[in-house]
Amino acid sequence: MFVINCPYCGERDQSEFSCGGEAHIVRPKQPTELSDDEWAEYLFMRKNIKGVQFERWNHAHGCRKWFNMVRDTSNDKIHAVYKIGEKPPVI
Amino acid sequence: MTKYRINKTRFVDQTKTVSFTFDGKKYHGFEGDTLASALLSNGIHLVGRSFKYHRPRGIMSCGSEEPNAICQINDNTDLTEPNVRATEIELYEGLKASSQNCWPSLNFDIGGINNLISPFIPAGFYYKTFMWPKSFWKKIYEPLIRMSAGLGKSPTQPDPEIYDHKHEHCDVLVIGGGISGIISAKIAAKNNLKTILIEDKNILGGSTIYQNNKNFVIDGQKSNEWLMNEISELEKLDNLIIKNRTSLAAFHSYNYLLAKENISDHLPLDKKNGSIRQRLWKIRSDKVIVAAGAIERPLIFNNNDRPGIILANSVKKYLDFYGVSTGLNNIIFTNNDSAYETAVSLFEKGISVKIVDIRKKSSSNIVKNAEDLGIKIYWNSTVVNTFGYKKIKSIEIMNLSEDGSNVTGNKHKIQCDCLSISGGWTPMVHMHTQSGGKLDFREIDQVFVPTEKSENHINVGSCNGDFELEEIVKNTNYKVKKFLNINEGGFDKISVLCSKESEKKNIWLLPNTISESKTKSFIDFQNDSTAKDIKLALREGFKSIEHVKRYTTTGMATDQGKLSNMHALGIIADTAGVKMGTLGTTTFRPPFTPLTFGAIVGRNVGKFFDIVRKTSIHEWHVQNNAKFENVGQWKRPWYYPINNENLHEAVQRESKAARDSAGILDASTLGKIDIQGSDASEFLNRVYTNAWSKLGIGKCRYGLMLNEDGMVYDDGVTTRLGENHYLMTTTTGGAANVLSKLEDYLQTEWPELDVYLTSVTDHYSTASICGPNSKKILNKLFPNKDFSDEAFPHMSYQDAIIDKIECRIMRISFTGELSYEINVESKYGKSLWENCIAAGEEYKITPYGTETMHLLRAEKGFIIVGQDTDGTMTPIDLQMDWIVSKKKYDFIGKRSLYRSDTMREDRKQLVGLLTDDPNEILEEGAQIVSELDKKPVEMIGHVTSSYFSPNLNKSIALAVVKGGKKMNGQKLFVPMENKNINVTVSDFIFFDKENKRINA
Structure with a gap:
């Protein structure tokens, strides 16, 4: 169980958080304009990288805020946390 | 002192005698002993039978790595514990221990026959043998194998102990x-x-x-x-x-x-x-x-598992820590210096000791020490066999060849009553x-x-x-x-x-004169896997260390291979001709030693196992004999039996009463989300399939919420309380997930929207009164209020006061009857409910539970998300096209409704089913077929809701059937275990199709 530095609350145990999968997948602004394949790309396709991954996390049992996190899935090292809307750091 | 308690130490208090029983017989030890040291002090080595061959096994170590001395502790039904290592149990007065994996007794074990037929039980024996005939597995093979396998007995009563x-x-x-x-x-x-x-x-x-x-x-x-x-x-x-x-x-x-x-x-x-x-x-x-x-390693040689064969450092600990000698005529068999410390200790206590060393020489201080004491050392030698069935009696040794791959010269037999082995350290x-x-x-x-x-x-x-x-x-x-x-x-x-070791030599599998297939060189003592099993696995094509481990079960017993893993690896590396370093190890997973379930769950047992949520009206339900059902964490009244009614009888009575006069339901558990902000209407437009902008203040509307994949996720009625203020209701079970999902969209996709969400589920209690007399009851409760259809129409809301308590009244209906939901702050819930019951008395108002609610809505063909849907149903599949806005540019899930897959006409679609025999009630979950004779039988759907309707006096059901929309009137079949039930597809609104009762 790792320790996550919530950008709003500070360091808390992982058990307070839930993971929302890959980050920076923006919901298309005009879904009706998309082909089935383009829509399916948004809807279903997610990366599952062994290594550095950008993820969405929610401080579900805390401030309930969503934020982004850069985590190395091979060793759980957390490289950065940042608020929604902030620019992703270069890792 | 007993014969074997030869030494006084500061760790065992020999003035304090402790009595205990092992296999029903009483023994004595001292305070500070472990069960193992106390048994050894009584001369007992044989403590168990091996897993597969039922060979006699003795205490082999002094710690958590112990593979043999696995005991059952206590004999009562609640405190008994299997698979406890005798080397780790501290002795206490009255301790009761018994050996495992033996029947009928430790000394005479009928399973020992496995040892005689062992040439026929190689690695993978069970996988290979018990495959056929297939029908034998469940009734014959499995019970027999389980009976003879020795994994101890579980307690049959709840654990009374406290864990923290x-x-x-x-x-x-x-x-x-x-x-x-x-x-x-x-x-x-x-x-x-x-x-x-x-x-x-x-x-x-x-x-x-x-x-x-x-x-x-x-x-x-x-x-x-x-x-x-x-x-x-x-x-x-x-x-x-x-x-x-x-x-x-x-x-x-x-x-x-x-x-x-x-x-x-x-x-x-x-x-x-x-x-x-x-x-x-x-x-x-x-x-x-x-x-x-x-942890000290054993050595792998023929018959290396007899009682009395003990790790050398453990022998030293029994001697110098517990004061117990494991034998009076010792031989030490080693490949390193550390065992010489044991030899010196034994010699100094006056116990006979000889040493067999696979090395040619060693000149360290400790070896010199042993030589100076005159201890006999057989250099460049290995043990090739051991003798003695229930306790070791003698060994045979031979010289090693120059490169250590073979043995030479003559066999030399030496008597002993204990063989200490040391293969180095891991x-x-x-x-x-x-x-x-x-x-x-x-x-x-x-x-x-x-x-x-x-x-x-x-x-x-x-x-x-x-x-x-x-x-x-x-x-x-x-x-x-x-x-x-x-x-x-x-x-x-x-x-x-300190003494420094200079000579090192290691042979993973010691050589022998007889062929490998005739030896029993144990690697994993607890799971009875031998060197030849590992070699067989390699011959049969297993290459990965993880596969060899699983095929031979090496390292998979309760000791998790603490003694066996290195030798298994070594033998694989030697046989396959690869380096150990490139082979890697198997994965070491927690826990290091077994954990009790009690320690894992701690105090979260009984009523602390899970949260129980009760409405403020709960006490009344209990007093009125409600049977409860769990909905999520909520306790909801299921039905209220009177005079020993069963579920069916109570539900028939409640359902009839609700339609004939008046019924009342505790609807407090429905999820409630307070939505405020200048963009609240726009937000609802985006999350529900239908349009919300034009909903007037004081009006209510039913909404359907989809996932982005187009599948129905939740539903409920939302009320516009003010210009920028809504109260959303969700399903009871979905409340928390809906709030999370809405928060997710608000924070991540639409942060520009000015909307605030607050869960108010627990803040309000709700009494839902339905039936033709409900308006009269409301009039009695709120005499100053105008409940005429003009002043208070269906799908609207008004504030009211009862006993100075502010209420919100919604005129909404999940039963198809004229119906009102009264919401008050939770602390007033019970008093509101009691007022409703009192006011309804003259109309025989009948409290009803979730089962009747389900029946009443099924009569009307209203879906329950999670019962009639399962995450694969679109609103079109549910024939709810009417609620999907064509005008709105976007809402969650809209695009997915136009995917080729969601537009297929042969998707499962919601239909009604009527049984040809009106008294036949279908089973929920039953499969539906169109042809009985065709094989293989194609399942075209399943029953999602089924009841006997007292208001229609016949059985009704909802089902999802492939292409069901176009099947109205078609005959289908529901095959059951003993019969086939004939059914006809029908409209799924069974009762009051014209919706007249809502304004009755």
Whole structure:
């Protein structure tokens, strides 16, 4: 169980958080304009990288805020946390 | 003193006798003994039968690595515990232990026949043999195998003991209280770091605490005496917590560790006084120092499993720590120097001892010491066989060839009653690898040692591959200082004298004169896997170490291969001709030693197992004989039986009453989300399939919520309380998930929207009154209010006051009847409910539960999300096209409704089903077919809801059927175990199709 530095609350145990999968997948602004394949790309396709991954996390049992996190899935090292809307750091 | 208790030590109090029973017979030991040392002091070696061949097995070690001495403790139905290691149980008055895996008795075990037919039970025997005939597996093979397999007996009654959890934070956690752990803890604690030292034994000091050999000297004192002084110094330190009887279970990432403390297992039953049995420590430590030690390896030779064959260092511990000799005529069989310490100890106590060493020579101090004492040493020799069925009687040895691959010369037989074996040492790298650390293979002494990479933990002492006293002390001091960034450790000027090993030799599988297929060289003693099993697996094509492990079950017993893994690897490497280092190890998973379920769950048992949510009206339901059903964590009244009614009878009565006069339902559990903000209407437009902008203030609307994949996710009625204020209701079970989903969209996709969501589920209680007389009841409750259809139409809301309590009344209906929902602050819920019951008395108002609610809505064809849907149903599949806005540009899930898959016409679609026999009630979940004779039978759908409708006087059902929309009137079949039920597809609105009753 790792320790996550919530950008709003500070360091808390992982058990307070839930993971929302890959980050920076923006919901298309005009879904009706998309082909089935383009829509399916948004809807279903997610990366599952062994290594550095950008993820969405929610401080579900805390401030309930969503934020982004850069985590190395091979060793759980957390490289950065940042608020929604902030620019992703270069890792 | 008994014949075998030959020594007095400071660790066992021989003035305090403790009596215990083993296999029903009474014995005596002393305070400080383990069950194993007490049994050995009574001359008992045979303690169990092996798993597969039922061979007699004896105590083999003195710690958690013990593969043979596995016992059942206690014989009562609630406290009995299987698979406990006799080497770890501290003796207490009245302890009852028995051996496992033997029938009818330990001394005469009928399963021993397996030993005679063992040539026919190779690795994979069970996989290969019990495949056919297939029908035999369940009724014959499995019960037989299970009966003869010895995994002890589970308790049959609930565990009465108390278990506890504790969270702890510290600067430094030291795992292991041997000499390196003690040095580490002292350096840390003396430098003002909050330190915890955990040790799984009851006494600190590891193996040094009984090391009284004159060759091991620290600062001019014998190493055991020096360490005793260090421990008494350590115990005076303020910022150090020492936890004895505490074993590390798991080392997770970010230095999060679990340790199990035994608090009262060592106490007699009458002295526990309701004490907590075990406590699970959840420790988050800034730095971790692992000083877990090493485990002695056995040697692998023919018949190396007889009772009386014991690891050499364990023999020394039984002698120097417990004062017990494991035999009076000892032979030591070794490939290294450490066993010579055992030989010297035995000799000094006047016990006969000889040594067989596979090396050609060794000139270290300790070997010289043994030679000077006149102990006979057979150099360059190996044991090729052992004799004695229930206890070892003699061994045969031969000389090794030049390269060690074969034996030469004549067999030489030597009598003995105990054979101490030592194959070197295996560092306990489990903790290191659990935390994600990697290993390097060290060729010179054939060990895997930790690769130091982590900034947050280090390994010191023998678990790091430092085996000699001098390097243990000096390296520990150096590494800990560097790790903790400390200049002065207090051990900088220490002087250490010890014997140093120069000659090293290792043979994983010792050679023999007879062919391998006729030998039994055990590797995994607990699971009975032998060297030839491993070679067979390799011959049969298994290459990966993980596969060989599973096929032969090597390392898969309760000891998790603490003694066997290295030899299995070594034999695989030798046979396959690869280097150990490239082979790697199997994965070491937590827990290091078995954990009790009690320790894992702690206090979260019984009523603390899960949260129970009750409405404010709950007491009334209880008093009125409600039967409850769990909906999520909520307790909801299911039905209210009167005069021994069963479920069916009560539901028929309640359903009839609700339609004939009036019914009342506790609807407080529905999820309620308060939505405010200037963009609230726009927000609802985006999350529901239908349009919300034009909903007037004071009006209610039913909404359907989809997932982005177009599948129905939740539904409920939302009321517009004000210009920028809505109250959304959700399904009872979906409330929390809906709120999370809405928050997700608000925060991440639409942060520009000015909308605030608050869960108010628990803030309001709701009484829902329905039926033709409901309006009259409302009139009585609120005499000043106009309930005419003009003043208070269907799908609208008004505020009202009852007994000075503010209420929100919604005129909405889930039953199809004229219906009102009255919401009050939860604290007034019960009084509101009682007022409603009183006002409804003259109309025989009938409380009804969830079952009647389900029946009434099914009569009307209203879906329940999660019952009639399963995450694969679109609103079009549910024939709810009317609620999907064509005008809105976008809402969650809209695009998915136009995917080729969701537009297929043969998707499962919601239909009504009527049974040809109106009294036949279908089973929910039953499969539906269109043709009975066609094979294979194609399932075209299933029943989702089914009831006997008292208002229609016939059975009705909802179902999902492929292409069902176009099947109205078609005959289908529901095949059951004993019969086929004929059904006809119908409209799914069964009752009051014109919706007249809503304004009745």
